[in-house]
Amino acid sequence: MREFEPDFRDELYELMRWRRDVRRFRTTPVDEALLMRCLDAFSHAPSVGLSEPWRIVRVESAEARAAARANFEVANAEALARYDGDQADNYAKLKLAGMDQAPVQLAIFCDEATTKGHGLGAASMPEMRRYSVVSAVTLFWLAARAEGLGLGWVSVLDPEQLCHDLDVPEDWALIGYFCIGYPEANHETPELLREGWEARAAALDIRSI
Numbered sequence: 001m002r003e004f005e006p007d008f009r010d011e012l013y014e015l016m017r018w019r020r021d022v023r024r025f026r027t028t029p030v031d032e033a034l035l036m037r038c039l040d041a042f043s044h045a046p047s048v049g050l051s052e053p054w055r056i057v058r059v060e061s062a063e064a065r066a067a068a069r070a071n072f073e074v075a076n077a078e079a080l081a082r083y084d085g086d087q088a089d090n091y092a093k094l095k096l097a098g099m100d101q102a103p104v105q106l107a108i109f110c111d112e113a114t115t116k117g118h119g120l121g122a123a124s125m126p127e128m129r130r131y132s133v134v135s136a137v138t139l140f141w142l143a144a145r146a147e148g149l150g151l152g153w154v155s156v157l158d159p160e161q162l163c164h165d166l167d168v169p170e171d172w173a174l175i176g177y178f179c180i181g182y183p184e185a186n187h188e189t190p191e192l193l194r195e196g197w198e199a200r201a202a203a204l205d206i207r208s209i
């Protein structure tokens with residue numbers, strides 16, 4: 001087992017602090033080899049039963065991007081309608097997706113019907129397949145950040161509509177829509193915290209029994 005140097009560990013923790021959800025991107029293109037290097041994180045990610053249920057769709061055509069963008073607009077308007085008063089005003093001011101600028105956009109799905117892994121670990125908890133995709137996304141997120149890229153996770157969407165518009169198999173469940181590119185700015189604090197929407201928990205909720 002390889003031992004990592006203290007400097008590397010410090011940088012790893014720093015990377016985790018710098019990993020932010022990015023909603024404002026520069027339009028600078030992302031080098032294809034660099035993107036592939038980041039996506040290789042999926043090849044090393046954990047998955048229930050080694051099922052590797054992630055399915056990645058590169059959303060590149062103007063038509064597909066327009067459909068995703070329109071989907072977000074509708075879902076965002078519906079989300080706004082659920083808030084009242086000051087909270088509605090605050091919500092309306094938030095930027096919750098960078099779909100206009102992000103040079104790379106990915107829709108990532110979980111294949112709920114995969115037979116890979118032979119069901120190990122997912123018989124009583126099939127949601128583990130989705131958790132596997134989420135854990136892989138997190139590795140990809142860190143790899144992208146280490147390469148200077150930002151990632152924005154968009155879930156203000158109607159998943160059924162997006163699955164239909166992107167024409168994916170019916171057993172694929174949407175995990176998220178991801179905007180990727182060089183951030184306009186780097187921050188050590190979440191944008192929602194800076195905008196006064198929500199604060200970080202004061203302490204971790206860890207219980208002993």
Ligand SMILES: Cc1cc2c(cc1C)N(C[C@H](O)[C@H](O)[C@H](O)COP(=O)(O)O)c1[nH]c(=O)[nH]c(=O)c1N2
Pocket residue numbers: 019020021022023095096097153154155156189190191192193
């Ligand atoms: C599963 C999931 C889904 C979403 C998010 C995250 C995750 C994990 N986040 C980003 C989220 O708001 C952000 O992570 C928190 O505000 C904390 O900020 P940092 O990621 O630390 O910058 C997010 N942000 C946003 O602007 N629009 C969105 O639709 C979503 N959806």
